[in-house]
Amino acid sequence: MNWTLEVVVVPVSDVDRAKEFYxxxxxxxxDHDTKMGDDGRIVQLTPPGSGCSIVIGNGPLPTMEPGSLKGIQLVxxxxxxxxxxxxERGVEVSEITKMGDNPRPTPHPLDNVGxxxxxxxxxxxxxxxxxxxxA
Incomplete structure (x- = not known):
């Protein structure tokens, strides 16, 4: 049995602002921006090359405090x-951090640890x- 992670709900306060950011x-x-009734809206977005999408919106989504999701990781x-x-796209991003030593030899010093x-x-x-x- 394969179990694939397909969607992560990201809690936001302003759907239009979040859609623009992502x-x-x-x-x-x-992928889609769907209105449901007068108050519901679901926007699904997918990172380039990813099999997993994020969903932002309001209405029928699980209730989480905007900004409460921590540790989502892209590769x-x-x-x-x-x-x-x-x-270049205007995102405030940290400097590159190397965390620990690489667990196996790789051609690039940032692989796995950058x-x-x-x-x-x-x-x-x-x-x-x-x-x-x-590997």
């Missing part, structure tokens, strides 16, 4: 390139890890 600043594809093959892209961090406009926290070659 689509325009991070480059996530807008990229080149952390320096990813950081440069985020900075990270950067940023928050969305509501304070939901994201990390980005470099993995350019999987």
């Amino acid at each position: 689509a325009e600043r991070l480059g996530f594809a807008v 990229v093959p080149d952390l320096e390139e990813a950081r440069a892209e985020l900075v 990270f950067l961090f940023f928050d969305d406009p509501d304070g939901n926290s994201w990390s980005v890890q470099q993995i350019s070659d999987r």
Whole structure:
């Protein structure tokens, strides 16, 4: 039995502002933006190359405090390139941090141990890890 993670609900206070951040600043594809009745709205966005999407919105979504989601992690093959892209798109992002020693020899010193961090406009926290070659 395969169990795949397909969607993570990200709690936000302003759906339009969050949609702009994730689509325009991070480059996530807008899969759909659906209104449900007078007060409900679901927006699904997917990071480039990802099999897992995020959902923002209001109405029938689980109730969480905006900004309460911490530790969502993206993986990229080149952390320096990813950081440069985020900075160019206007995202406030940390410097690259090396966390520990690589558990196995890799061609790049940041593989597995290189990270950067940023928050969305509501304070939901994201990390980005470099993995350019999987074992």
